[in-house]
Every structure is written in C-alpha cells, then in structure tokens.
Amino acid sequence: MLTKSSQSVATIKAEDASKNCILVFDPDKTHAGKLNAILDFLGYDLLLAHSREELAHQLKKYPGLLTIIITGDLSETEQQDIVNIVAREAEHILPVVLYSVPAKNEQPVSLRYPPSWVAVKYPIAHQEFSSALDRVHAHFAHQQTEKGQRPAHLFRSLIGRSPAMQHIRHEIEQVGPTDATVLILGESGTGKEVVARNLHYHSRRRGKAFVPVNxxxxxxxxxxxxxxxxxxGAFTGALTAREGRFSLASGGTLFLDEIGEMPMDMQVKLLRVLEERTFERVGGSKTIKADVRIVAATNCNLEQMVADGTFREDLFYRLEVFPINLPPLRERVEDLPLLIAQLNDRMEYEKHFSVRFSPDAVSILSGYSWPGNVRELANLIERLGIKFPNGLVEVNDLPMKYRSGTGDGVSHDSQLDFFAEAAAAVRSQPFAVKTKPTVAQILANGQDMKSYVSEVEKNLISQALEETDGVIAHAAKLLGLRRTTLTEKMRKYGLQRPREGRATG
Structure with missing residues (x-):
C-alpha cells in the first residue's frame, strides 16, 4: 500500500513529483509513518513504499523524485535487490540510507550500498539529517546542470499549502487558458510577477513571449x-524605427506591472488598445493589430484612485475582468517552511550556497510581520547564506528585528503554537522523543497541520472575544492582529461576539 502524508498517491501527477518529493522505502509501515511525519513538517511531499515491487513501480511512475530514503531491517540480499532496482530505474537519484547503530553485544551492521550513497545513523539528529539533504539537493542541481537545463523545480511556482494560496492556484488554473484580462492586486513583494508568469504558462500562448513592463x-x-x-524621426533622437512592447509580445502575454503609476494620458491610449485591439507607433499612421493577452498588477488601491480622479474608471473596469488578490506573507505564515526551502534551492542553484534554519528559528520568523513579504524573506535568506554558507541558522543568528517577533507592530500569530510543538520532533535529538510529543502525536486522530492550526486559532480568537466582552478592537489588540484581519477570521470560522448588542469596537 502506498500513501502520502496529506493526500492519496493517486492524486499526485507524475510531472509534479519534483525536487520537493521524497520516496520513503521501509517494510515497517509504523516506522515509515513516523519518518513521514518528520519530513512532512520539513516541507517535503512524501510517497511511501513497503515492498521492492512497490519501490520499482513508484520509481517508474515518478522519475523526477528528489531522493529515496531507505530504512528498516533489511538483509544483505534485500539490500542488494534495492541497489539493483535503483540502478535500473533511477540511476540519477542520490539515495539516503538510514541505518541502525548496533547494540553493544551485536555485530556491526554490514552496509551493502554503493559508497556514493548517503548513509546516516538512526536514530538521527536534525543537523546531521539536514546535512544529508543538503548533499542530495546539490546532487540534484548538478544532475540538471549536466543536462544543460534549469531545474524544473526552480521555475518560479507559487509555493504554499495555505487555503489562500490553494485558492490562488485554482484561480490561475481557471483563467489561465482564457484570453481574459487579469488584474493582480497585492502588496509589494507578494509575487505579482510570479502569478503573471504562471498565468502565461497555463495559457495557450505559453509558446510565445512573456514581456514585462514596469x-x-x-x-x-x-x-x-x-x-x-x-x-x-518621430522625435529628437529617434534615428531608427523601433518596435514597442506590444509588438514584442505579439501572440504572447504583456505584463503591465505597477499599472497604478501610469500617467493619465497613457491610460487613455491603453484603454483604446484594450477596446479596439489595435495601435499605431509614435509618429506612424499604420494600424497594427494587438494580438496580446494583458495582465496588469498594482499595489495601489485603484478603486480609491478612481474616486480621487487619478485613475480612469473605464480603464479600471476594462482591467478588472478577473481580479486576483494576493495575500501578504503575514497572513499565510504556515507557508513559511516551504517558502524557505524553495528560496534556498534557488539560491543554491544560482549562487552555489544555501543555508538551513532550525525549527526554533522558523518558529520565531513566523511571528514577524514581513512588511516586505516574500521579497524581504528572500533577501534575509541570501544575507544569512552569505554569513553562514551551508550552515544551520539558530535563533540567535537572526537579526534582532526578526527575533523581536513584532516587526511592524504585529505580534506572534497563534500558528506559532504549532511550530513550537512540532519543533520538538526535529530538534537535534533522536526521532524517538519520549519527553516531548512528536508531530504524529500532536496531529492525532487523522488531523493535519491545517486543521490543527485552524482549531488553535479558532479557540484563541474565541477566548480573546470572551475576555474582552466581544469588543473586536480590544480582542484584536490582545491577539496582535489588525481589526479587519480579526473580523475576516471571525467570518471564516463563523464566530460571533459572545454578547450581542455590546460596543462594536
């Protein structure tokens, strides 16, 4: 039987099994499940195989796996069979072998695996395991470079398991194949161009140019x-004719970033192109067909600009055929571990070094408000990568403003409770933790991270409302949230103020 931590294997497409997907082979299903819980917390997608037949089947079905983790009580014959299967079906993969340290009176374990494979003692420390995964990531990147390709997983995808990002990906899949004009809204650094490129990738125009304009x-x-x-000769300095971005994007996608900064006179001309699908070059009279898909983005409040008279209302409605609202990072901190892993991979590929974060450091970072969003996170990872190349970042290594947990005045979110407890399972101690709960124990009775965090968050909000007699402004201050954010969360969980008719805050 094959399982995945959060969904059925049958739902995983072969092309989606990328650098973030690990196949765990262990005949012992209980033991494999514990390892699965740890790796899931670290942000990896997991497949489990409990027999050699299942292992061979999965390697054929998912050729793009990052690695295979081989563990369990295996005889030398079984070990040799595993080596043969991997050599036949996945010679490009660098496997990780978890082996048990023999008891005092037992004979040493005879490893029959190739010396190039990564061998790690079990029970295992977090830092030792992270170093092993570093080697695996480096091997994966090298394999892709040898092929003369940019690793597929480094395509700037929209990483995240939060409900908000799942909704964004669903919207992209819906509108991507159409030619509808899309308006992407979001704070600076949230990844608006990433969304635009994904829209282009999912469209029938993906074989043509994607042309960005700021x-x-x-x-x-x-x-x-x-x-x-x-x-x-259209103006002084125009010594030759020149094609514009509309011509360069012909048949493809034109991305108009920071559309709110466009001058009013240009707004009129853009509106005409959107209405008539034609344009003329400056100084020319020939009408040129505009065969482009328009995607615009802004961090401005265009509706307020329309009200203020600084943005044309008719253009606004032409652009807002299909709006996509990107959430700020502070509202989806559950995606932080996955974002850190993805940004690390990109840095490893482009700059040939990376950095790992301890669970406690990730926990602290999840309480920061991230005013610069994902862009700020990327800058922090690069800065720490320069200071601690291929090292492990602990809490005290973080810059002071990130350690304060408040950043822009927003305190820790209730999701910190999850990170604080789950960190016990991956600290520098064996997986078999007896004094503190494991992830599998925390997420009991079929719970997953999403439902656990939601339950904690819901209970914390209910308690805050009770303690403040239902005054939303006071409850928001107590929780370290903005009033509007608390209102949205109350609506999400169907929560009401405990005392109707009291002050609204």
Missing part, C-alpha cells in the same frame, strides 16, 4: 514609445 520605472515621456514603438 509602468512606474519608465519616464512618462518615453512610456508611449516603449509600449507602442516609434517610427524613424
């Missing part, structure tokens, strides 16, 4: 020429 970075007197091109 409307706020181009001087207003040059923006028209940048977008539509110009003819020779």
């Amino acid at each position: 409307c706020g970075a181009i001087p207003r007197d040059l923006l028209e020429s940048e977008l539509f091109g110009h003819e020779k």
